[in-house]
Amino acid sequence: MCGRYASSRGPQDLTRLFDVTEWRPEETLAPSWNVAPTDPVYAVLERAAREEDGGEVRRELRALKWGLVPSWAKDPKAGARMINARVETVHEKPAYRRAFAKRRCLLPADGFYEWDPVTDETTGKVRKQPYFIRPADGEVLAMAGLYEFWRDPEVADGDDPAAWLTTCTIITTEATDAAGRVHPRMPLALSPDHYDAWLDPHHTDTAGLRALLTQPGDGRLTALAVSPAVNNVRNNGPHLVHAAP
DSSP: OOOOEEEOOOHHHHHHHTTOOEEOGGGOOOOEEEEOTTSEEEEEEEEEOOGGGTOOEEEEEEEEEESOOOTTOSSGGGGGGOSEEETTTTTTSTTTHHHHHHOEEEEEESEEEEEEEEEOTTTOOEEEEEEEEEETTOOOEEEEEEEEEEEOTTOOOTTSGGGEEEEEEEEEEEOOHHHHTTOSEEEOBOOGGGHHHHHOTTOOOHHHHHHHOOOOOTTSEEEEEBOGGGGSTTOOSGGGGSBOO
């Protein structure tokens, strides 16, 4: 699974890296080296404008809440449990299949954290050693994701921005290379040549979409043992991704 990651790039970098044409300055997020479930996160997505506005598809950079809330959910609390969707079943599960067909996104990251149980040589106690796993070349990790809209019934006016909650989830796959030595699952990252097809809201062929979700090649990722300070979601800063002392 992926339960924590780092995202330090700002909107200027992300709009360039993903050819974004529209972003909202009021949604600018602070850099975070300890992104946790229910946090706001950057997502790259494509949406078609209304017919009266020309119907043009626009690539947007949006701030979404991590933890997908299905449109049919009675309340938004379900989102905290839906931070990951397994690639093997994402097209079939009721919570995700509609979003898989129509609302796909990319979640930019510097890398992600996983924990490996190790035995302390001095005490004999087992503890979880955190690792920061990132692309070996230092490039952005474009995690495949889904997003969904949830209508808050407590807000009467549907045109009020407060009436809508937009949430997302990360698609995970079997871990490979460095990540596989730490944890059996990992976020599924897409290569740049698959961005357009994945984000295209008019691309609804399930088989074609699943064909884009291939595992990354061997050697793409590197794992670094880091300080257990990352275990506490209140801790943040670039020191979290540095080698443990």
